[in-house]
Amino acid sequence: MPSTMFRTSFKFLVLLLSICNIAVAQAEVLDALVPRQSPSAAAAASPICQNYARVANLSTVGLNSTYRAAFLRSSNLGTFDARAILDVESPKLMGMMMDVQLNQQCGNLSQIAMDGAAANLTAGTVLGLPIADAPGIAVDAVAMPIVQVSIFLIFCGTWLSL
Template sequence: MTQITLRPLFSLLVLLLSLCAFAVADAATPDLAPRQDAGASTTTAAIAAAAPTGNPNSPLCVDYARVANLSTVALNITYRAAFMRSSPLGTFAARSIIDAEKPKLAGMMMDAQLNGACGNLSQAAIDGAAANLTAGFVLGLPIQEAVGIEVLSPVLPIISVAMILIMGGTFISL
């Protein structure tokens, strides 16, 4: 009796499906247009010279304000905890958003040209974060209550005893 092997046919089918997936992915990708002029100067000195003093709408000042706000939340444990539990993205994505900006803040705070053009946005971020926290907001999000069982709740000892009995019973039965 002869045995028919389907392995080459299956391999060919997988190859064809993978090629179709690449073709669909390539067709679904839109053509991207550059957001900025490639010839534009983006150095701190050029933007500070082009922007009038105290212009909060210049790209450099907007970036400085964003970095200052996110770093203020990242570096203060109270603000950080409030943002982590209030973020709709989840803790890992929320942490990566605020932690990515921390290293940039020190250089921006020490840049005299940047502070001359934009003002002291790091101090403004600290003051704004404190005011927002007392108003019940962090980075524009309403602060959510912490989820879980309160420590003084009568449910906590009942659940603890039940878990000890279940886990202990499982261990003893082995």
């Protein structure tokens, strides 16, 4: 009989500790929830901070050749329209980066944009678009040696005819 009572008490103790553990973990999560990388929720929702975030994201992609090529290749707007979107915002970034009041109000959104662009490129996206494969002939394709030999013959034929 004492072993049954011990088991019941032990089960009750384990149940009580698990409930307390869940309550403590939930309290820690609620205290840790703050607006992501932003000084305050009101500042993150302000139009000036949203504009800074948009300029930082587009400029980060526009000023880095790898991100830019991936965006131009993946955009369904066409090369010229997609390029225009990136080129309009890029000159605005330096002024926003050097504005002390803007960075105090919104945080360093240019650094956040750089980190986010790197993470997105690793995940296979750029500015929310999945990165499309580059058009062309693959290096290990059967057509590659044929193209190389034909180019060699054309150039040699041209040189020999001189």
